[in-house]
Amino acid sequence: xxxxxxxxxxxxxxxxxxxxxxxxxxxxxxxxxxxxxxxxxxxxxxxxxxxxxxxxxxxxxxxxxxxxxxxxxxxxxxxxxxxxxxxxxxxxxxxxxxxxxxxxxxxxxxxxx
Amino acid sequence: xxxxxxxxxxxxxxxxxxxxxxxxxxxxxxxxxxxxxxxxxxxxxxxxxxxxxxxxxxxxxxxxxxxxxxxxxxxxxxxxxxxxxxxxxxxxxxxxxxxxxxxxxxxxxxxxxxxx
Numbered sequence: 001x002x003x004x005x006x007x008x009x010x011x012x013x014x015x016x017x018x019x020x021x022x023x024x025x026x027x028x029x030x031x032x033x034x035x036x037x038x039x040x041x042x043x044x045x046x047x048x049x050x051x052x053x054x055x056x057x058x059x060x061x062x063x064x065x066x067x068x069x070x071x072x073x074x075x076x077x078x079x080x081x082x083x084x085x086x087x088x089x090x091x092x093x094x095x096x097x098x099x100x101x102x103x104x105x106x107x108x109x110x111x112x113x
Numbered sequence: 114x115x116x117x118x119x120x121x122x123x124x125x126x127x128x129x130x131x132x133x134x135x136x137x138x139x140x141x142x143x144x145x146x147x148x149x150x151x152x153x154x155x156x157x158x159x160x161x162x163x164x165x166x167x168x169x170x171x172x173x174x175x176x177x178x179x180x181x182x183x184x185x186x187x188x189x190x191x192x193x194x195x196x197x198x199x200x201x202x203x204x205x206x207x208x209x210x211x212x213x214x215x216x217x218x219x220x221x222x223x224x225x226x227x228x229x
Contacts, residue, residue, distance in 0.1 A: 004155070036220075043117070043204060043220035090155070100146075100172070101218060103156040 002027050004093050006104035013081050014112045021076040021107050023091035032094035033074040034101070035065055039087045047089075050074065061085070086111045115139065117221035119205050125227045126195055134190040134224045138207030145188050146208075146218060147180060151201040159203075162188065164210060195228045202226070 005024045013019055025031055032051050036044040048059025055067040065076045076089060091104040118137040126132050138145050147159040158172040162182045173179070177196075182188040192199055202225050206218035 041222070043222040044206075046217070046219075049217070092156075100158040100161060100169070101156075102158075103148075105153070105155040 002093065002095065002102050004091050004102050004104035006089075006091055006107050008107045009105070010108045010110065012110040012112060015083050016080050019076075019078045019081045019085075019109070021089050021091075021109070023074045023076065023104060024072050025074065025091075025093045025102075026072065027093055027095065029095070033065075033067060034092040034094060035059065035063070035074070035076050036090045036092060037061075037087050038090060038106070044090065047076070081109075081111055083111045083113060085109060117205055117207050117219055119203075119221040119224050121224060122222065123225045123227075125229065127229050128197060129194055131191065131193045132195055132226065134192075134203050134226070136188045136190070136205030136207075136221060138186065138188070138205070139219055141209070142207035142219070143185065143210040144208045144218075145182060146206045147188070147190050148204045148206065149174075149201045150204055150223070156204065159190070192226075195226075197228045200226055200228045 003026045007022050034049045035047040037047050038044050047063050048057050048065055050057050050067045058064050063078050065074055067074050086109055088106045088108050090106045092101045094101050120135045143164045145162045148156040149159055150156050160180045161169040177193045180190045202223040204223045205221045208218045
């Protein structure tokens, strides 16, 4: 079955530290991969996406993610976290021509000053 | 330009009452989706509209849930005889119509439904 796993429910980092949020997927074909950010009371905002080509993708707000087919992973990274990055981060898989995104449960990021 | 808008932003209702949630997609987007986000769980697909095609209702959890999309634009999600387990944030998203761009969904801020 298609699924997305985000193993970390909560992560706390210090401001200025590096960040890596994990995302693993189970899907039978080449997936379309997404990372969204959700701040309290707001809808999801697309951080970045992978459709094809270069497996390292750059997104907004200084985020990047790397697609690793051999590991079925699409981990999100940021070299230096800011206090305003505190939010819920949600990984999703879009099966190409099929139109329903499959979402992970999300990782809640807290940033210590 | 204007994004996806949803109303109301918050809705508190009593068990057994009917509720209607509204979504205004981005102008020009022909695809519209409804999702439900329950506390501690990932987003759950509910229903999908694409142009004039029959909607994909496969995610609706029961026959108390229904949705319509008038004139290919505004959509209303209706929950009849609400139950406490219906309490969640209901998110709407819209996208363009192409095999690839269909997956670039833009989300509204959601409606937080609380059933007492």
